[in-house]
Amino acid sequence: MKALGKILGLFFLGLLLIIVALLFALTHLFDPNDYKDEIRQIAHDKANLDLQLKGDIGWSLFPWLGLELTDATLASADTPDKPFADLRLIGLSVRVMPLLRKEVQMSDIRIDGLNLNLQRDDKGHGNWEGVGRPTETTMAQQSPGEPAPSEDTPAEQPGEKTAGQPLKLDIDSLSLSNSRIDYSDAQKGQQFTLENIELKTGAIREGASIPLKLSAFFGTNQPVLRARSEVEGQLRFDRALKRYQLEDLKLAGEVSGEPLKGKTLNFSAQGQLLVDLAANIAEWNSLKLSANQLRALGELKARELDKDAKLSGGLSIAPLNLREFLDGIGVELPKTRDANSLNQFVLVSRLNGSSNGMMLEDLTLKLDGSTFTGSLGVADFARQALRADLKGDTLNLDGYLPPETKDKAAAARQAEVKDSISSAGKDGSTPLPNAPTQQAWSDDKVLPVDQLRKLDLQLALSLGQLTFDQQPFTDVTLKANGRGGLITLQDVRGKLQGGSFSGNGRIDVRQAEPMLSVEKRLSRMPVEPFLKKDGQPAPIRGLLDLDAKFNTRGNSQKAWVEALNGTASFVLNDGVLVDANLEQQLCRGIATLNRKAMSNPPTGKDTPFRELKGSLSVRNGVAHNPDMKAQIPGLAVSGKGDLDLRVLGIDYQVGITIEGDQREMPDPACQVNERYVGIEWPLRCRGPLELGAKACRLDQDGLGKIAARLAGNKLTEKLEEKLGDKVSPELKDALKGLFNR
Incomplete structure (x- = not known):
């Protein structure tokens, strides 16, 4: 028995030595760079992808299955002369034994110098289109008994569960550095750029918090805009439940460009983000927002993500000098008679909207000593459909009018x-x-004729007191509608010092005048x-x-x-x-x-x-x-x-x-x-x-006529005294008429 045991021990030792020798031979005697042409052909046939491997391929087999690629480019096989991606370096490695248990245990994933250049030509065709489907040659070479994939047969997606338990991810970290994404659309003349992309994460494990940090610069040409942003947080996800959370989110950055007219907007946001794709909802709770002087708190919730998402929530803006804030983001306000107008602004409201429009409901708005309640917003962004139903205590309109000028x-x-x-x-x-x-x-x-022609307005306003032209009007109500260049004042009412007024009117700007x-x-x-x-x-x-x-x-x-x-x-x-x-x-x-x-x-x-x-x-x-x-x-x-x-x-x-x-x-x-x-x-x-x-x-001329008339009357009286009853009444009337002419 001892001899048998010794023999078995020597056998397994020899077998282990053979395996080690084979692994050594595979990693040191087998060079994957010799098979670049085969790799490119597989990529071409199976994914319609033109892959150029200009650098060396480095690899390891055990206990880590490792791969390192350098200096590679990608293009659609349909347009091989127009690469949409190039890569300076990608390195990753996977433990071999956990793969047998359908677990993915990886070391650091490193990506450096990734450049995506996505272009859509003047015919609307993108240089990345066609990637991912087999070539026509591959389809023709399929065996007669093998059914070809059709549009009705969905292709298996990467990571899709085919049988058994899903793969478990365990990655030590992921880093993306010195990377850039460019997108251009020749039809619309638009260009978007995301550059200096830096991404670092901690250990990536499902169900656990994953620290991450992302920074990048964003730019566009229509309008010319430049932005810098940084994101930090703790990512947690559950693929089975389709639930993703970004905890302790911190977003910060700055924006400048044409819309801001040379000014810079510094912004930051914090909160807890949740996306539940199974329930088609998303939430941003404990929201804290700042933009230059603006400070706001709130929460946002979106539902029906698979359709036209519906947005709801609440927003509270702390006291703000609105004039300084708007000036700081390039909004030029007209001069007003009161230089201190728009200095005090506070808002508390509930939000309700969608991708088409946004309404502020249950609104409380305080502006320069005035308080308004009601609802306000845009019902349709495309039509600029303004909706307002407000009730205010007092408003001094004089302070917001243009300064009086004398030409x-x-x-x-x-x-x-x-x-x-x-x-x-x-x-x-x-x-x-x-x-x-x-x-x-x-x-x-x-x-403003051009703006009025585009206006879609529904307005209902009531004020306890309105000061206009230094006059204190009370109990003022106004209802107005406008669309397509026709603005109708349906009902305007109010009081002033015991009197009252009412009226209606129209402003029609559909024609040139x-x-x-x-x-x-x-x-x-x-x-x-x-x-x-x-x-x-x-x-x-x-x-x-x-x-x-x-x-x-x-x-x-x-x-x-x-x-x-x-x-x-x-x-x-x-x-x-x-x-x-x-x-x-x-x-x-x-x-x-x-x-x-x-x-x-x-x-x-x-x-x-x-x-x-x-x-x-x-x-x-x-x-x-x-x-x-x-x-x-x-x-x-x-x-x-x-x-x-x-x-x-x-x-x-x-x-x-x-x-x-x-x-x-x-x-x-x-x-x-x-x-x-x-x-x-x-x-x-x-x-x-x-x-x-x-x-x-x-009137001196009229006064002279009166004097002549009075003189005539006096002569008539004297004639009557002289004549008495000696003449007939008809003669008296004739004499009066003579002198009164």
């Missing part, structure tokens, strides 16, 4: 108005002011806030009721006014003509006719009236009023004339029927006797609208 035309008009005011006098004794001639409106473009129309109604709206300009007091006060319907065209204030047409009816209640006493002017006229001097002139500076009403017919910027009526204590006023909106000038003929001095101690000089009953005293009003009643003077 030469505006300066000329202001000088003209000042001259008229200074020459108007206090008591109406000066000559009638000249009609204004200077244009009162700007010729600057107002509407924009068309505008508006219908509005005012109820007991105070007019003083809108007439008080440039530090000058309002020429008139009162509560206005107005029904109006106007249309115009063009794209500037000047064009709108010059093309303005429409109709309106108005009533001004509880009004006051400021700093103009019509009673005083008429009393002076009566005193003149009485040939007496006024001893007790009226002391009031203003002229109150109960009601002023009439209608307007507007044609090409000139409003004609044929039926103005006013009720003033002691006076009955009627008038007609024009309001030239182009230069904001008035030209009116006013008739006033007086009752005389109604004070307790009337001035004897302007007492009204029976001769003045029913007489309409003429006034002419002409000049800038800002003058108000100070633009009105007694």
